[in-house]
Amino acid sequence: MKITQWLKQDLIIEELNGQTSEQVLKEMVNFLKDKNLISKEKELYQKLVEREKLGSTGIGGGIAIPHCKFKWIKNPIVLLALSHKGVKFNSLDGKPVHVFFLVISSPDNPSLHLQILASVAHLARKGGNLIKTFLSAKNSQQIYEIIKNEEEQIS
Amino acid sequence: MIEKKIKIINKLGLHARAASKFVNLANRFKSKVRIIKNDDEIDGKSILGILTLAATQGTEIILRVEGEDEEKAIQALENLINNKFQEPE
Numbered sequence: 001m002k003i004t005q006w007l008k009q010d011l012i013i014e015e016l017n018g019q020t021s022e023q024v025l026k027e028m029v030n031f032l033k034d035k036n037l038i039s040k041e042k043e044l045y046q047k048l049v050e051r052e053k054l055g056s057t058g059i060g061g062g063i064a065i066p067h068c069k070f071k072w073i074k075n076p077i078v079l080l081a082l083s084h085k086g087v088k089f090n091s092l093d094g095k096p097v098h099v100f101f102l103v104i105s106s107p108d109n110p111s112l113h114l115q116i117l118a119s120v121a122h123l124a125r126k127g128g129n130l131i132k133t134f135l136s137a138k139n140s141q142q143i144y145e146i147i148k149n150e151e152e153q154i155s
Numbered sequence: 156m157i158e159k160k161i162k163i164i165n166k167l168g169l170h171a172r173a174a175s176k177f178v179n180l181a182n183r184f185k186s187k188v189r190i191i192k193n194d195d196e197i198d199g200k201s202i203l204g205i206l207t208l209a210a211t212q213g214t215e216i217i218l219r220v221e222g223e224d225e226e227k228a229i230q231a232l233e234n235l236i237n238n239k240f241q242e243p244e
Contacts, residue, residue, distance in 0.1 A: 059171075059175075059202045059203060067171065092175075092202075110168060110170070110211065110212070111209075113167075114170060114206075114209040117170065117171060117209070118208065121203045121204075121207045124203055125203050125204070125207065
């Protein structure tokens with residue numbers, strides 16, 4: 001499965017304003033709300049915060065995959081958000097997070113959820129290079145092109 | 156080196172939190188831990204690696220553990236999987 005099936009060019013935040021995990025989670029949720037992709041945004045925010053309390057989704061290397069299952073959506077949503085300055089996210093390696101892949105999926109389909117996480121993981125495994133390329137990209141269009149090209153090489 | 160075929164039995168499969176528990180446990184041992192699923196083989200001490208497997212409920216994986224504490228390690232990791240990662244379902 002390709003991440004670009006879910007992650008579209010207009011689902012990229014070029015620069016997050018927030019500095020803390022709560023701030024950036026709220027920012028991402030509000031972004032989806034403004035695009036009318038979700039309702040019940042308070043519940044969604046709460047679920048994401050609760051998930052982080054169970055253990056940070058900052059998996060190290062500057063990447064975080066905040067995610068939750070949310071019953072108020074049908075199709076999964078994948079959002080990419082960047083922070084050049086970095087966000088403190090209680091990452092496993094203690095380093096600030098620069099690249100966030102937010103994944104929201106329906107509780108009805110745990111297998112699809114895993115496949116989406118896998119496609120994010122395949123992309124993220126490219127490691128530091130990918131983060132550097134993301135952060136040096138000019139705009140969301142360029143970032144989207146990078147992802148598409150990377151995925152063609154993976155598969 | 157010890158190899159063991161193990162079935163993922165928890166409802167959510169090897170999702171992110173399960174993967175992170177697996178890696179935390181694997182890191183307590185000196186042995187190398189590899190997970191093999193079909194043609195994919197990954198480092199069992201890497202969350203991203205585990206996530207790439209998309210191992211859903213019912214998936215059979217092979218654990219390959221190699222090192223001085225391999226017996227303890229494989230036992231502990233197998234228990235974690237068979238105890239459904241201590242998550243309520």
